[in-house]
Amino acid sequence: MTSVASETVPAGGVVHADEPIVRLRHPGRWVAAGVLVVLLAMLVHFVATAPKLRLDLVAGYLFEQSILSGLLVTLELTVVAMALGVLLGTVLAIMRLSANPLLRGAAGAYVWLFRGTPILVQLLFWFFLGTVLPKISLGIPFGPQWVEWGTNTVITQFTAAILGLGLNEAAYMAEIVRAGIKSVDPGQTEAAHALGMNPVTTYRRVVLPQAARLIVPPTANETISMLKLTSLVLVIGLPELTTTAQLIYGRNFQQIPLLIVASIWYLVLTTLLTLLQSRIERRTNRGTVPLRARKRVRFAMGADR
Amino acid sequence: MTPMVEAVGVRKRFGDNEVLKGIDMTVGRGEVVSLLGPSGSGKSTFLRCINHLERIDGGEINVDGRLVGYRRHDGKKYELRSREIAAARRGVGMVFQRFNLFPHRTAVENVMEAPVFVKRTHKDEARREALALLDRVGLADRADAYPAMLSGGQQQRVAIARALAMSPSLMLFDEPTSALDPELVGEVLEVMKGLAKDGMTMIVVTHEIGFAREVCDRVVFMDAGVVVEQGVPDDVLLNPAHERTRAFLSRVL
Ligand SMILES: Nc1ncnc2c1ncn2[C@@H]1O[C@H](COP(=O)(O)OP(=O)(O)O)[C@@H](O)[C@H]1O
Ligand SMILES: [Mg+2]
Numbered sequence: 055m056t057s058v059a060s061e062t063v064p065a066g067g068v069v070h071a072d073e074p075i076v077r078l079r080h081p082g083r084w085v086a087a088g089v090l091v092v093l094l095a096m097l098v099h100f101v102a103t104a105p106k107l108r109l110d111l112v113a114g115y116l117f118e119q120s121i122l123s124g125l126l127v128t129l130e131l132t133v134v135a136m137a138l139g140v141l142l143g144t145v146l147a148i149m150r151l152s153a154n155p156l157l158r159g160a161a162g163a164y165v166w167l168f169r170g171t172p173i174l175v176q177l178l179f180w181f182f183l184g185t186v187l188p189k190i191s192l193g194i195p196f197g198p199q200w201v202e203w204g205t206n207t208v209i210t211q212f213t214a215a216i217l218g219l220g221l222n223e224a225a226y227m228a229e230i231v232r233a234g235i236k237s238v239d240p241g242q243t244e245a246a247h248a249l250g251m252n253p254v255t256t257y258r259r260v261v262l263p264q265a266a267r268l269i270v271p272p273t274a275n276e277t278i279s280m281l282k283l284t285s286l287v288l289v290i291g292l293p294e295l296t297t298t299a300q301l302i303y304g305r306n307f308q309q310i311p312l313l314i315v316a317s318i319w320y321l322v323l324t325t326l327l328t329l330l331q332s333r334i335e336r337r338t339n340r341g342t343v344p345l346r347a348r349k350r351v352r353f354a355m356g357a358d359r
Numbered sequence: 360m361t362p363m364v365e366a367v368g369v370r371k372r373f374g375d376n377e378v379l380k381g382i383d384m385t386v387g388r389g390e391v392v393s394l395l396g397p398s399g400s401g402k403s404t405f406l407r408c409i410n411h412l413e414r415i416d417g418g419e420i421n422v423d424g425r426l427v428g429y430r431r432h433d434g435k436k437y438e439l440r441s442r443e444i445a446a447a448r449r450g451v452g453m454v455f456q457r458f459n460l461f462p463h464r465t466a467v468e469n470v471m472e473a474p475v476f477v478k479r480t481h482k483d484e485a486r487r488e489a490l491a492l493l494d495r496v497g498l499a500d501r502a503d504a505y506p507a508m509l510s511g512g513q514q515q516r517v518a519i520a521r522a523l524a525m526s527p528s529l530m531l532f533d534e535p536t537s538a539l540d541p542e543l544v545g546e547v548l549e550v551m552k553g554l555a556k557d558g559m560t561m562i563v564v565t566h567e568i569g570f571a572r573e574v575c576d577r578v579v580f581m582d583a584g585v586v587v588e589q590g591v592p593d594d595v596l597l598n599p600a601h602e603r604t605r606a607f608l609s610r611v612l
Contacts (some may be wrong), residue, residue: 245459245518248410249473250449250525252442259476263463341463341505 111311115302116318124298125319131215131284131294132323136277138220143227148257150232161228168225174286177218181290183209211292215284223280230272234265266338274331278324295319361424363388363529363560364409368418371404378404380584381418386529386562391555393571393592394564396581397607402564405581406531409562410451411444423450423528449477452522456534458514460506466493466517467502470524478525485524492520496550512543516550523554530554532563566611572596580604 101107115121149161168176184205193199209217238261246256285296293301299312364386371379378401386392394402407413409420411428419436420427428444429436439447460469470489474480480488493499496516506514515535522530532551536544548570555561555574565571571578572592579589582603588595599605 239459241455241457241459242461244412245453245455245461247412247445248448248451248453249521250445250477251473252445255476259472260461264461338463341465341507 106310108308108311111308112314112318115312115315118302120293120298120302121295121315121319124293124295127292127294128281128284128296128319129323131212131219131287131292132277132281134216135219135223135284136280138216139223139227139276139280140231140273142221142224144231144262146224146228147231147235150228151235165225165228168222173218173222173283174289176222177215177286177290180209180217181211181214183214211287211290214290215287215292219280219283219287223276226276227273230276231265231269234267234269235261237268238264263338267342270331270334270338274327274334278327281323281327282320360388361421362386363390363423364562365421366405366409366418367420369405369408369415369420370417371401371408371413372416378584379408379415382581382584382586384579384586386560388528389558389560390577391559391561391563391575392577392579393575394562394579394581395566395571395607396587397610400581401584402581403533406453406533406562406564409529409531410448410453412453422447445477449473449525450528452525452527452530454515454518454522454530454532454535456537458506458511458518458538460514460518460521462506465503465505466498466509466520469506469517470521473521473525489520489524492523493517495523495553496520497546510543511539512546515539515547519547519550519554528560530559530561532561532565534564534566536565536567568596568608568612580607582607 101109146161146164149157150165152158187205189202190205190208191199191202193201242260242264243256246260251259284294287294288297288300291297295316299316303309303312362385364384366382366384369379369382370377382401382405384392384405394405396402404413408415409422409427414428419429425447426436427447428439430439430443431437460466461472464472467486467489470492471482471485474485474488475482490499490502493502496519498513498516498520501509501513501517506517509517519535535551536547539547544567548567551561551563551570552574563570563575575592577589578592578595580587580595580599580601580603587601587603588599595604596608599608
């Protein structure tokens, strides 16, 4: 024991404190960087020298009229379907957490049905609903009906797409919102009730804002995946971004340039959504102390006393 | 004058576990009562029954002359709707062991929340009143701090201000200082002492025997779901009549 100690702290009193420090080297990083540089050079070479790629077409079609209106449809579908998904999903989540077994069961059945069947099937189902249910009417069940519409006039391509995407999304959002709500300390609900808040105010002012911290990141994910999922409406012939690109290359056989055009727009939208996400997260994280600030807070608390 | 709280034969069961076995208790207006008893004796459950956070299985509770949780009509008790229950709770303030402040709102927003969203007070007025309440608990300078930036004692004082914002006629405290570091207990008890002096009716579950002796008009000792004994603090605390009270006091003193 004493010999070990005398090795680290030499009895002779030699001072080691001024010795230079040699930092750990990372040769692997240099190798990886080299490989990446070579791959990037190959890609640039390919893009620059492949005449079939037709970058001029990419630039030309990027702001072409039908591409832009397809982009607008994609945006509309994403916004409306997500709004439906979030609203209905929140209602379903609250139903699943309710004390009423009927509400719980109904919400559970909904999630089971809409998560359990492919979204493509659901889209087609809404689109072809008119073939089995030619008329939709409003009135007393099994009694007189007041108004009646032809199913095919009510369920246009757009409504079919919204129903297909939105109702499916609600099933996933229900699970996300439910997990968020369950993460909120039950003491919060109790405090709200003790202050005289009714159940609706308690959810709106106390539970949901706190659940939002857990709900926002996966919801942003869902929105980004919805953006790309909208391309599935191809099957019911609604001309959103991908369908439009496909229609154009069906005529001129410039598949790759048009797919690049579509990809560029999807990337732009995804980037914007990511920025929006971090802005919203900054809001929902209000009141939580970031790790870096903890030390300062403790100091402030000590100084305050 | 009707008493502030009148509990008669209150029973509460969780499954097979009968937690309250017929509690009788009367608390007069302006009276400060401390509720003592070993852990698990049903003190919290009883407090929660008083503002209907728990539904009782037998007996009845009247607060300020009004039946809790039910409406009496034609010799029957009709269960109230959740909105009516919520309205009835406004007259009763509650302070919890773990504060339960809303972490996403600042101190002053915590205090304003119920006046604005329950009583529909105008925001500016609610804010003015909230700042006055924070001043009363000695936290005027911390109004814009989030709960996570406050010490435990400060959080509990904000929680008291939040409960007072609804101008309750009765305050329930469930071990308000048990989650605090010892050096922070005093500041919270000081605020409660001030409230008692101002004539607030209070029921306080606490292990702070000193507070019970100094501030309370009466001490109620509970064990295993029944009231074992009660009386003025010096009698119960210095000359307990029951063996169970003696055993408990010897452990906490
Ligand atoms: N929500 C609940 N569900 C089941 N048992 C409970 C619940 N709340 C309290 N209890 C039980 O009731 C008994 C009394 O609890 P409590 O009123 O918290 O006692 P105290 O506050 O005196 O320590 C304990 O045995 C506890 O386990
Ligand atoms: Mg307790």
